[in-house]
Amino acid sequence: MKKKDPLTIVHLVLMAALVLFNGFAVFMYFSGNGLYGVSKLEMLLRGFFSIFTIIALIIGILYVLNAYGKKAANYYKAFLLVQAFETLLLFFFLVFNEQSVLSILLLIATAGKFLVLLVLALWKDLGKKKTVILFLVLVGLEVAASVLLFFYHPSPSLIPYKIIGVISRLVMLGAVGLAIRGKYKDKESRGTK
Numbered sequence: 032m033k034k035k036d037p038l039t040i041v042h043l044v045l046m047a048a049l050v051l052f053n054g055f056a057v058f059m060y061f062s063g064n065g066l067y068g069v070s071k072l073e074m075l076l077r078g079f080f081s082i083f084t085i086i087a088l089i090i091g092i093l094y095v096l097n098a099y100g101k102k103a104a105n106y107y108k109a110f111l112l113v114q115a116f117e118t119l120l121l122f123f124f125l126v127f128n129e130q131s132v133l134s135i136l137l138l139i140a141t142a143g144k145f146l147v148l149l150v151l152a153l154w155k156d157l158g159k160k161k162t163v164i165l166f167l168v169l170v171g172l173e174v175a176a177s178v179l180l181f182f183y184h185p186s187p188s189l190i191p192y193k194i195i196g197v198i199s200r201l202v203m204l205g206a207v208g209l210a211i212r213g214k215y216k217d218k219e220s221r222g223t224k
Contacts, residue, residue: 046095
C-alpha cells in the first residue's frame, strides 16, 4: 500500500468519524428518541438515508485505501452510484411531500446532483477537463441542496442530525474530489490520460 499524504489521512479519519456519527443518527432515527415534531415515516426515511451515507462512506474509505489505482475502479463507481441512489430516494421523498418554492428548488438541485453523479459513475472516460467541470457543478449543486435541506422541515430536534448530514455530504464530496484527483494522478503515472 502506498504511503498516504496528510490530506488523504485527514480525509480518511473524517470519513471514519462520520461513519460513527451517522451510525448514531440511524439509532436515534429508528428509536425516535428526542425527535419531536417529526413523523415516524420521516424518521424512518432519514434513518435509511443515513444508512446509505454510511455505505457510501465505507466504500469511499475502501477506495482511498486501495490507492486509487485501476484495481479500485469498482470502488470509485460504487461510491458514486450509492450516492446517486441516495439522491434519487431523496428526490422521490420530495416529490411525494408537500410542495413549496423551497421544495421545488430542492427538487431541481437534487435532480441535477443525481444526473451528475450518474454521469461521473457510468460514463466510460470523460477526460480530466470534463470530469473536473462536472465535479465543480456537483459542488455547486451539493452546496445549494445542503443549504435548502437545512431549512426544509425546520424541526429544532432535527438540527444536530441535519448538521451531521450536511457535513457527511460535504466530506463525501471532498472524497469524490480526492478520488478524481487520485484517478488522474494514477493515470498520469501509468502514462495514460
